[in-house]
Amino acid sequence: MANTGHLVEPSIYALAGFSVAQYGELLDAIYRGPLEETPWSSALESVRVLLNACSATLVLRPPTFDRPGSMFNMPPRETYRRQGVTYNSHYHSLDPFVDLPPGMVTTVDKFVGAEAWCRSPVYQELLKDLDMRYVLGADIQSADGVVCRFRLCRGHDAHDFSEKDQAICLARLPHIKRAVDLYSRIDVAESERGLYEYAVDRMLIDMVLLDDQGMVLKANAAARTLLGENDGIRLRGGKFEFADTRERGRFREPLRRSIDSISAMQDDGAPAPMVEAMSHGGQPVHRQCGAALPDRRTGLEGHATGGIPRYGGGAGAFQRVLDHAARAGLRRWQ
Numbered sequence: 651m652a653n654t655g656h657l658v659e660p661s662i663y664a665l666a667g668f669s670v671a672q673y674g675e676l677l678d679a680i681y682r683g684p685l686e687e688t689p690w691s692s693a694l695e696s697v698r699v700l701l702n703a704c705s706a707t708l709v710l711r712p713p714t715f716d717r718p719g720s721m722f723n724m725p726p727r728e729t730y731r732r733q734g735v736t737y738n739s740h741y742h743s744l745d746p747f748v749d750l751p752p753g754m755v756t757t758v759d760k761f762v763g764a765e766a767w768c769r770s771p772v773y774q775e776l777l778k779d780l781d782m783r784y785v786l787g788a789d790i791q792s793a794d795g796v797v798c799r800f801r802l803c804r805g806h807d808a809h810d811f812s813e814k815d816q817a818i819c820l821a822r823l824p825h826i827k828r829a830v831d832l833y834s835r836i837d838v839a840e841s842e843r844g845l846y847e848y849a850v851d852r853m854l855i856d857m858v859l860l861d862d863q864g865m866v867l868k869a870n871a872a873a874r875t876l877l878g879e880n881d882g883i884r885l886r887g888g889k890f891e892f893a894d895t896r897e898r899g900r901f902r903e904p905l906r907r908s909i910d911s912i913s914a915m916q917d918d919g920a921p922a923p924m925v926e927a928m929s930h931g932g933q934p935v936h937r938q939c940g941a942a943l944p945d946r947r948t949g950l951e952g953h954a955t956g957g958i959p960r961y962g963g964g965a966g967a968f969q970r971v972l973d974h975a976a977r978a979g980l981r982r983w984q
Contacts, residue, residue, distance in 0.1 A: 703804050
């Protein structure tokens, strides 16, 4: 059973027999998936229960010989294993139920053949003892070209998945694909942010993340130490407070310009105005300070920092931080 592109034919919805409330709950679980502590646990569990399956799995990155896969299972299990040998480490290479045409929902008995499946090493040596006889699956190609796998299993005492079961899964596929693409973007953004924060910490830069109202969302360890010294600048009510009114005005105006510029930023990614903030104590600060602002235009993090230009996303963000540090010579503000 296959769909056409990103569209699902009305007959599929009719065969699936969804009520409006039921379909809404399923979609809510899918799109909530990337934000859950265990991604897609709610979506996998809901479809597992709905289709009376003993296991539901979403493989975001299939395993290879030199790299383990990334998969989420309901009910939760560390991995599929037999005597210490796992699906990730060995049995993935013996699995005949792979490389399905994108957008197709089918059963292993139809795709491989019941006799061939029951003779296969992955079934005989692994899944049989786990009471996994019947398998329903679909492969999903994400926007970045990675093929993800969705699988449901039933035990030996159950029956194979029906046309209605396949229709229920097929109606969900376009939404799973969009949610996987969203998860991929979030994962990349978090990885790049982690690299950026690591570089900033190593450069002894105090960095504070603000929302578009100037409220502090997050501060790195160096910034927390500086603010805790209460040396002319501190946090009060979630915002910066300066001991000197001139410093307060000096900070507030460029901060407001930076916030306003983010929503009107040009498509060419021109840097936002920079914001400077430093301790007002008697001794000069031996590290730089900066503020980071969320980019409302892209939904990703933009930066307006003292001494540091705004860096966009991309794999080169980390290197650009280091390049700028070298050019700047890590000069402190006097």
